[in-house]
Every structure is written in structure tokens, then in C-alpha cells.
Amino acid sequence: MTTITQPKKAAAVNPLKLSSPLGASLAFLGLKGMIPLFHGSQGCTAFAKVILVRHFREAIPLSTTAMTEVSSILGGEDNVSTAILTLAEKAKPDVLGLLTTGLTETRGDDMQRILKTFRNQHPELDWLPIISVSTPDYKGAMEDGYAATVEQIVTTDYGTLAESEDSIPSLSSDRKARVTILAGSLLGPGDVEEVKAIVEAFGLTAVMVPDLSGSMDGHLDDGFNSVTTGGTTLDDLRRLGESSFTIAIGESMRKSAVALKQKFGTNYEVFPRLNGLQAMDRLVLRLSKIVHSRQDAHFVQPYEVPETFNRQRRQLQDAMLDTHFYFGRKRISLALEPDLLYQTSWLLHEMGAEIHAAVTTTKSPLLENLPIETVTIGDLEDFENLAVGSDLLIANSHGRAIAQRQNIPLYRMGYPIFDRFGNGHRCLTGYRGTVQFLMDLGNLFIEVEESQINH
Amino acid sequence: MKLTRGKITELVNEPGCEHNSKEGQSNKKACKQQAQPGAAQGGCAFDGASIALVPITDAAHLVHGPIACSGNSWGSRGSLSSGPVTYKTGFTTDLSENDIIFGGEKRLYKAIAQIVKNHQPAAVFVYSTCVTALIGDDLDAVCQAAAKKYGTPIIPVHAAGFVGSKNLGNRLAGEALLDHVVGTAEPEYTTPFDINLIGEYNIAGEMWNVLPLFEKVGIRVLAKITGDARYQEVCQAHRAKLNVMICSKALINMARKMEEQYDIPFIEESFYGIDDMNRCLRNIAEKFGDAELKQRVEKLIASENAALDQKLAPYRARLGGKRVVLYTGGVKSWSIISAAKDLGIDVVATSTKKSTEEDKARIKKLLGKDGITIEKGSPQELLKVIEQTGADLLIAGGRNQYTALKARIPFLDINQERHHAYAGYEGMIEMAKELEEALYSPIWQQVRCSAPWEVGIGEPIAGNREQGTGNSDQEIANSEKELIGTVVPVAEPIAEIGGV
Numbered sequence: 022m023t024t025i026t027q028p029k030k031a032a033a034v035n036p037l038k039l040s041s042p043l044g045a046s047l048a049f050l051g052l053k054g055m056i057p058l059f060h061g062s063q064g065c066t067a068f069a070k071v072i073l074v075r076h077f078r079e080a081i082p083l084s085t086t087a088m089t090e091v092s093s094i095l096g097g098e099d100n101v102s103t104a105i106l107t108l109a110e111k112a113k114p115d116v117l118g119l120l121t122t123g124l125t126e127t128r129g130d131d132m133q134r135i136l137k138t139f140r141n142q143h144p145e146l147d148w149l150p151i152i153s154v155s156t157p158d159y160k161g162a163m164e165d166g167y168a169a170t171v172e173q174i175v176t177t178d179y180g181t182l183a184e185s186e187d188s189i190p191s192l193s194s195d196r197k198a199r200v201t202i203l204a205g206s207l208l209g210p211g212d213v214e215e216v217k218a219i220v221e222a223f224g225l226t227a228v229m230v231p232d233l234s235g236s237m238d239g240h241l242d243d244g245f246n247s248v249t250t251g252g253t254t255l256d257d258l259r260r261l262g263e264s265s266f267t268i269a270i271g272e273s274m275r276k277s278a279v280a281l282k283q284k285f286g287t288n289y290e291v292f293p294r295l296n297g298l299q300a301m302d303r304l305v306l307r308l309s310k311i312v313h314s315r316q317d318a319h320f321v322q323p324y325e326v327p328e329t330f331n332r333q334r335r336q337l338q339d340a341m342l343d344t345h346f347y348f349g350r351k352r353i354s355l356a357l358e359p360d361l362l363y364q365t366s367w368l369l370h371e372m373g374a375e376i377h378a379a380v381t382t383t384k385s386p387l388l389e390n391l392p393i394e395t396v397t398i399g400d401l402e403d404f405e406n407l408a409v410g411s412d413l414l415i416a417n418s419h420g421r422a423i424a425q426r427q428n429i430p431l432y433r434m435g436y437p438i439f440d441r442f443g444n445g446h447r448c449l450t451g452y453r454g455t456v457q458f459l460m461d462l463g464n465l466f467i468e469v470e471e472s473q474i475n476h
Numbered sequence: 477m478k479l480t481r482g483k484i485t486e487l488v489n490e491p492g493c494e495h496n497s498k499e500g501q502s503n504k505k506a507c508k509q510q511a512q513p514g515a516a517q518g519g520c521a522f523d524g525a526s527i528a529l530v531p532i533t534d535a536a537h538l539v540h541g542p543i544a545c546s547g548n549s550w551g552s553r554g555s556l557s558s559g560p561v562t563y564k565t566g567f568t569t570d571l572s573e574n575d576i577i578f579g580g581e582k583r584l585y586k587a588i589a590q591i592v593k594n595h596q597p598a599a600v601f602v603y604s605t606c607v608t609a610l611i612g613d614d615l616d617a618v619c620q621a622a623a624k625k626y627g628t629p630i631i632p633v634h635a636a637g638f639v640g641s642k643n644l645g646n647r648l649a650g651e652a653l654l655d656h657v658v659g660t661a662e663p664e665y666t667t668p669f670d671i672n673l674i675g676e677y678n679i680a681g682e683m684w685n686v687l688p689l690f691e692k693v694g695i696r697v698l699a700k701i702t703g704d705a706r707y708q709e710v711c712q713a714h715r716a717k718l719n720v721m722i723c724s725k726a727l728i729n730m731a732r733k734m735e736e737q738y739d740i741p742f743i744e745e746s747f748y749g750i751d752d753m754n755r756c757l758r759n760i761a762e763k764f765g766d767a768e769l770k771q772r773v774e775k776l777i778a779s780e781n782a783a784l785d786q787k788l789a790p791y792r793a794r795l796g797g798k799r800v801v802l803y804t805g806g807v808k809s810w811s812i813i814s815a816a817k818d819l820g821i822d823v824v825a826t827s828t829k830k831s832t833e834e835d836k837a838r839i840k841k842l843l844g845k846d847g848i849t850i851e852k853g854s855p856q857e858l859l860k861v862i863e864q865t866g867a868d869l870l871i872a873g874g875r876n877q878y879t880a881l882k883a884r885i886p887f888l889d890i891n892q893e894r895h896h897a898y899a900g901y902e903g904m905i906e907m908a909k910e911l912e913e914a915l916y917s918p919i920w921q922q923v924r925c926s927a928p929w930e931v932g933i934g935e936p937i938a939g940n941r942e943q944g945t946g947n948s949d950q951e952i953a954n955s956e957k958e959l960i961g962t963v964v965p966v967a968e969p970i971a972e973i974g975g976v
Contacts, residue, residue: 030590031569031583031584031585031586031587031589031590032538032567032568032569032570032586032587032588032590032591033543033546033547033566033567033568033569033570034565034566034567034591034594035550035551035565035566036543036546036547036550036566036568036570038543038547038570039543039547039548040542040543040544040547040548042544043544043548058514061606062520062606062636062637062638063511063518063519063520063637063641064519064520064521064522064523064545064637065520065544065637067518067519067520067523068519068523068544068545068548068549069544069548070875071548071549071552072548072549072552074874074875074878075552078878079878080855080878080879080882084514084515085511085513085514085515086513086514087511087512087513087514087515088606088638089638089639089640090609090636090638090639092638093606093610093638099513100513101513103512103513103514104513104514105514106514107512107513107514107515108514111514122544123541123542123544123571123606123607124606124607124610124637124638127576127606127607127610127611128610157542157573158541158542158543158544158545158607159542159543159571159572159573159575159576159607160572160573162543241882241884241923242882245855245856245859245879245882245883247855247856419550419551422564439552
């Protein structure tokens with residue numbers, strides 16, 4: 022069992038943690054036709070925007086209720102309603118994501134009431150779903166805000182299909198079983214894409230919630246858009262109840278899976294990680310069980326797995342054999358959010374590496390079960406102190422300064438990564454993503470080794 | 477300095493700012509610049525204050541608030557340092573719910589103690605944020621107590637995000653410097669030609685293109701406010717003979733008040749473009765009224781300009797007649813026009829959103845009668861103007877980078893987060909280089925062309941498909957040739973052209 026420590030420091034030095042509203046906006050950005058609305062001062066949105074733009078190298082639609090000193094004292098009701106009206110008119114979203122910030126939570130704006138009043142006053146906007154989530158900056162980190170938002174996304178009532186007459190044919194023609202995939206913040210757009218492909222290879226329809234692979238995957242659209250052009254559609258959200266199973270990826274997604282179970286009775290399985298051989302085997306087995314369970318009981322057939330996964334699995338085993346020389350006894354230090362920390366550190370452990378130090382941002386049940394004695398909820402200063410003597414650092418781009426000072430190579434993961442391309446595509450999960458991860462790290466180790474030989 | 481409504485109004489109505497100079501009716505729109513709910517958003521006052529102060533390299537910058545303010549923004553700015561790197565460390569009190577219920581003052585005091593003890597900064601700038609302003613933490617009292625206890629200057633910066641725009645934040649930062657820093661130390665010696673540079677933040681090391689020029693003619697930069705500054709030099713700024721405001725109205729209050737308090741006159745200059753750089757040097761010499769200095773300046777300008785003309789010639793040949801749309805704020809809206817003109821580029825449209833009346837008059841003169849001015853700056857608006865004018869390139873801040881790129885339009889970044897230094901004579905070459913690369917990149921044709929199997933596009937291919945019933949190898953070869961033909965020939969490297 023891992024001990025969790027939290028240094029008693031008054032000042033965080035070189036913060037690792039990102040705010041929970043930032044996580045919330047990221048989750049919202051995985052919905053199609055979305056523009057997230059920060060209920061806070063204009064800076065709350067501007068900072069989030071800058072960080073996401075730099076990470077994804079994309080135009081990111083975000084908006085603000087532009088709270089001022091005066092409205093912070095009198096209450097933000099007018100700002101919220103003006104903002105919604107303006108966005109509905111100008112940005113023409115399919116759905117709005119409304120999130121709070123430290124400012125408006127401290128002042129105590131009652132969002133439920135504000136939205137209720139708004140709905141009463143503006144029945145003309147009844148067509149526009151508004152997903153509201155509470156994300157005070159002073160509570161939790163990015164992963165928490167993301168998770169809370171996904172929970173709101175899956176529990177918000179989008180109304181029954183209003184145009185149900187039209188949608189019946191599409192329902193009946195869509196005979197594939199639907200599976201809801203709750204994609205935790207440990208998955209980037211490339212990972213989401215991979216998971217979707219895996220699920221669909223089984224002949225299932227994957228409903229990714231949220232689906233960053235449609236919106237943040239760095240693709241060129243025609244024309245200008247002030248809302249996301251891809252992601253989970255409103256139609257998908259309305260049909261969540263039709264899914265035959267929920268697969269939650271990342272422990273932080275558990276609550277949302279439970280919520281779906283409560284709302285629709287959908288059974289679920291939580292996958293705290295989706296890299297490495299066994300975790301992936303488990304997913305493949307689960308998917309084949311879902312397919313199996315839908316077969317006619319009179320003609321039961323053995324579990325079937327598409328051939329491609331046998332091949333991918335063998336490729337991964339081969340990659341493990343090839344690279345394991347470079348992983349054995351390597352001391353690796355990680356500074357990542359809990360889900361990503363868990364997934365990455367266990368894989369490294371399974372490859373024979375030692376986890377030298379682990380720093381994370383927020384509480385999670387996963388922290389008690391890491392392949393290291395102590396995990397620190399702290400900042401990059403703690404990380405710098407703990408990482409001394411490692412062979413490799415894994416952190417976001419802010420880790421670069423530490424890597425330079427300590428002359429240790431850095432592998433970039435987490436948010437933000439502003440000095441590497443490809444964050445909209447990189448895939449480090451699934452059999453193939455794990456191969457990629459092992460190759461990336463193996464190459465880093467080779468480079469270090471060769472540079473030492475040359476000396 | 478306690479931050480009161482009156483103080484904010486006073487800063488917004490800053491008399492030195494030409495936004496307000498129209499008699500009777502003041503046009504403060506640009507200074508207020510408060511974002512509207514649901515509209516596009518800019519940075520907040522805290523952001524503005526950070527931009528203005530964080531470049532002080534040997535100071536620690538402590539953000540008193542919940543994680544978002546510092547966690548989402550630290551280490552993202554492009555100010556460079558020639559020495560100390562304390563300013564690059566992100567410090568924040570990272571307030572929790574408990575701190576907010578019971579008040580954050582104790583935590584703040586301890587945080588200052590921790591920073592002073594572990595990092596020995598020359599000073600600590602403490603920034604209030606929306607939450608700590610709202611819960612009423614007494615920043616001044618804590619800073620005063622800590623300064624007394626640790627003998628290190630602890631400077632409160634009252635620029636909570638919700639008080640206003642980035643621009644107001646700049647001014648509030650200026651107030652903090654005036655109240656707590658400027659005039660607190662004496663320089664070892666002074667020279668007759670001591671100047672301060674105000675509002676130049678050494679983005680991408682830009683200032684280093686200019687400082688050698690001053691040095692060559694014998695002008696000493698006493699204090700850089702605040703690019704690559706040391707805390708001590710800002711303390712001594714009151715002994716300068718002239719304040720030179722660079723490309724920014726942002727710290728105008730500082731220049732004006734230093735004139736009032738210390739009798740230091742100020743001029744407003746730009747480092748962008750040959751003409752502007754020449755004018756800047758000339759104006760400084762003129763202000764000092766020293767004949768020898770003027771002579772040295774003229775000599776320098778002559779030699780720099782001659783050298784530059786030679787170096788720019790090949791670029792001018794490639795850039796001449798290109799049409800650009802400029803979208804940026806305030807002074808840059810005209811200073812970049814003049815830089816573009818130096819390269820033979822036509823600025824066909826520019827923004828006047830944050831510009832003062834004086835800026836606008838200058839713009840009109842520079843643009844000529846056909847030039848379009850853009851008042852509102854939504855991305856759609858911008859794209860429309862680009863389409864209308866048939867512009868070849870957009871020059872704008874990083875925030876519009878993807879507006880341009882996603883519309884498959886060449887782009888040059890001129891704001892805060894850029895990685896290239898465009899100031900001074902050296903900067904002109906850099907800018908020419910970047911413009912040339914952007915405009916002549918072989919990618920444009922490729923990213924604009926549709927897939928050959930899509931209907932109604934790529935004429936040569938569509939044509940081939942229709943007549944391609946015979947389907948001989950020769951025809952396939954032809955169609956491939958035509959396919960290649962649709963791609964614009966790759967630009968030749970500029971070095972070769974330079975040799976012509």
C-alpha cells in the first residue's frame with residue numbers, strides 16, 4: 022500500500038496542478054457544437070484558452086460571463102443570462118457547457134436558481150441544452166473538474182428525442198449494439214480514437230463521452246466555426262439509455278458509470294488503465310463478452326476476437342521483448358495526474374523499471390495502490406527534489422527546466438505540452454499505443470546510452 | 477496603495493492617455509475594454525499586471541489566489557533574461573476551500589517567508605486575485621509586516637482580475653512600481669544621457685536588438701521597465717533624464733506621474749521598422765539637445781541603414797507588392813504598418829480597436845485612402861476582410877494564429893508569445909525572413925487543394941477523369957504531371973537570390 026504525503030508548504034512552487042475549470046472545459050470540448058462558458062472573470066477564460074491553444078495548436082472555442090468587481094458583489098445572474106443569449110445568437114451552439122470558477126463559487130452564485138430563472142424568462146431557448154457544472158478553482162485539480170463535468174454530461178436531461186417521429190427509422194436501422202465509453206482525462210484525442218476503433222472492430226457502436234478525437238484532433242475544417250465541429254453529438258447523448266454497457270476508462274470516470282447505472286440500469290466496468298498487456302486483454306475480453314451476450318441463446322458460439330487484436334497483442338509482446346533490456350532497473354520519476362500516474366507507473370513497473378518518485382495533483386483512490394512506497398500530492402519543486410538520481414522524468418512541458426538542471430531526459434505527458442507537436446494525435450493506450458510508448462522511451466534510453474559511450 | 481473605485485476610475489481616465497484627450501467627451505472605450513458576457517475575451521487585470529512586472533528577473537512573483545490564476549499561466553510568457561531566472565519560478569498560495577473560509581492572510585505571510593528563505597529574491601511581488609480581493613485579505617498589511625520582518629521589499633500588486641482589462645492591469649502594475657519601488661534606491665553614478673525604457677518586456681530577447689544601438693551612441697539605459705530588469709535598477713529609475721515609452725500606452729500613467737514627481741519628460745517611440753527606429757534615436761538625441769550626441773546618432777543611423785538596405789534587398793524583391801492585413805492593438809497598429817512599408821509590403825487593412833485618436837490619424841496617413849480599418853475584431857470579421865482585400869497574409873497576435881491557419885492563410889505572429897525578435901534594425905531582417913518564409917512556403921497550394929476524388933474541384937484531375945476512358949498509361953502519366961503542375965513551385969532559398 023502506498024503512503025500519501027502532502028507537504029505542508031504555504032506556497033506552491035512551480036505548480037503541477039491545473040485548475041478544475043480547465044478540466045471541465047476540456048471535457049465539454051469533447052461534445053459537438055459546443056462552446057464552454059466560464060462563469061468568472063474574463064481572465065479565467067483567457068488563461069484556459071491560452072493553455073489549451075498552446076497544447077493542441079487549435080482554435081479553441083471558450084467564452085466568459087465577464088464578471089466585474091461590481092457584478093461579483095451584486096451577483097452574476099445578469100452576466101450569465103446575457104452571455105447565454107449572446108452565445109445562442111452569435112455562436113449558434115448545439116449545446117452549452119456552463120462552468121463556475123473560484124470567483125463565482127466564493128461569491129456563492131446559485132447556478133440552479135439562476136438557470137431556472139433563465140429558463141422561465143427565455144422559453145424561446147428551450148431547444149438549447151445547458152450542461153451546468155460546479156468547479157471552484159480552490160477545490161481539486163484538472164482531473165476532478167473533468168470528471169465532474171462528464172458526470173453532469175451523462176446525467177443532464179436532454180429531453181426525449183423531440184423529433185422522435187423522424188428518428189424511429191434511424192433507430193431501427195441502427196442494429197448495432199451501442200456501448201458507452203467514458204473517456205477519462207488520461208486519454209488524449211489519439212487515445213480516444215484508438216479506443217473507438219477497438220470497440221468498433223467488434224461490430225459495436227462506440228459512444229465516446231466525451232469524444233476529443235472528433236474535436237481536438239487537429240484537422241482542417243471548411244469555413245469558420247465558433248463552436249466545436251466534432252465530438253459526441255447531442256443525438257448520442259439523448260440515446261445514452263440505449264447503450265447495453267458502459268466502459269469507464271480511468272478511475273475518475275467511476276462516478277459517471279455509477280450514475281449511468283442508476284439512471285438507465287446500464288452495467289459497467291471500470292478500467293483504471295488501458296495500456297499494457299493485461300489491461301488491454303481485459304478490455305478485449307469484455308468487448309467479446311458484450312458481443313457474445315447478444316447472440317441467440319440457442320446457438321451459443323465461443324468468444325470471438327477480431328484477428329487484428331491477436332496480431333496487435335503479439336506485436337506488443339514482441340515490443341516488450343525488444344525493449345525490456347532498456348527498462349530493467351531504470352529509475353523513473355513521474356509527475357502526473359492520478360489516473361495517468363497510475364496507468365503509466367504500473368506499465369513501467371511491469372517492464373522492470375523502478376518508480377523512483379511519484380508526484381501528483383489531487384486525491385484519488387488509486388494513489389494507495391501504486392508501485393512505489395510514497396506518492397506526494399505536491400508541485401514541481403517537490404518533484405525536483407524527489408527526482409534527484411533518476412534516469413528519466415515523465416511530466417508536462419514545465420518539467421523541461423528540471424530536466425535541464427538535473428541533466429535527465431524528459432518524456433512529456435499530461436497538460437500542458439507546449440514544446441512538442443502531435444498532442445492531438447498521440448496515442449499511448451491500447452496494444453498499439455503501448456508499443457508506441459515503449460518505443461518512445463526505449464529510443465530515449467538508447468540515445469542516453471549512446472551519448473555516454475561516445476564520451 | 478489601497479485599491480479603490482476612485483483609483484480605478486482615475487487610472488481608466490488617465491489624462492496622459494489620448495483615448496481621453498477629446499475635450500469634454502471622453503472616449504474611454506479602449507481603456508475600459510471590459511469584456512462583454514458571451515463575447516470574445518481578453519486577459520484580465522491580473523494578467524496585465526503580470527505581463528508588466530514578471531519580466532523583473534531577480535524578483536519572485538507570488539500569486540495569492542486559487543490555483544487557476546498561477547497554475548494555468550505560469551511560465552508561459554516570452555520575456556527573456558540575461559541573468560537571474562527567479563522570475564521564471566511560479567509561486568502561488570494555491571488557496572484551498574479552508575483558506576477561503578478562514579481567510580488567506582496567514583498562508584500568504586508564511587508563503588512569503590518560505591520564498592524569502594528558500595529563494596533569496598531581490599524582492600517579492602504579491603498579486604491579489606479575484607478570490608482574495610473578494611474575501612478581503614489585507615494584502616498591504618501582510619506585505620508590510622513581512623517586509624519588516626525579513627528586510628526584503630515585499631510589494632503588493634492590487635490587480636484582481638475582475639477590476640478590468642489587461643490594459644488596466646498594466647497601469648495598476650505601474651502604480652505598484654511608483655508607490656513602492658521607483659525612488660527607493662540611488663544609482664552609483666549618473667550620466668547626462670540616462671534614459672528609462674518603459675513598456676518594453678524583452679519578448680524573444682527583442683530588447684537586445686536595441687540596447688547595443690544606445691550603447692554605441694553613448695545613451696545609457698538606466699532602468700528597463702521591465703524587460704530583463706533587475707529590481708535594483710527599477711528602484712533607481714527616478715534619476716533618469718528621459719523616459720522613453722515603447723510601443724505602448726499601457727504604462728502611460730507611470731511616465732506621466734514620473735514627470736510630475738521627478739520632472740522626467742517622456743517621449744513615445746517604437747522600435748519596429750527602419751523609419752521608426754531612426755526616429756526613436758533622433759528624438760532621444762533631440763530631447764537631450766546635445767550636438768555631439770545628435771551627430772553620433774546620425775552617423776549610426778547612416779551606417780545601420782546602409783547595411784540594412786543591402787541585407788534587405790533580396791527580401792524586398794520577394795516581398796514587394798504583397799498585401800497584408802494587420803490585426804493588433806494600439807501603437808503596433810501603425811508602427812507595424814511602417815515596418816511593412818519599409819519592406820515594400822502593402823498593408824490593405826488594419827485594426828483600430830484599441831487605438832487612440834492619434835494612432836488613428838497616423839494609421840490613416842500611412843494606409844492611404846484605400847486602406848480599410850477594422851473596428852470590430854471577431855474572427856469572422858477578420859476573415860471577411862482578408863477575403864475582400866485578397867490579402868496574402870495576416871499579421872496578428874497569437875490568438876488569431878489559428879483563425880488564419882485554419883482558413884489556410886499565411887500568418888505572422890507579432891504578440892507576446894512569439895519566438896522571434898522584430899525590434900530594431902536586426903529585427904527588420906528577422907521579420908523579413910519570417911514574412912518571406914510564411915508567404916513563399918510550398919505548403920499553401922497543397923493545403924488548399926481538395927482531394928482528387930472530390931467533386932467539382934481540382935479541374936485538371938476532373939478533366940482527366942472524364943476523358944480518361946481510353947485509360948492508357950500515357951494518360952495516367954499526363955494526369956500525374958498535371959497534378960504536380962497544380963502545386964506552386966517550391967520557393968528558392970533566399971540566399972541564392974541574394975547572390976544575384
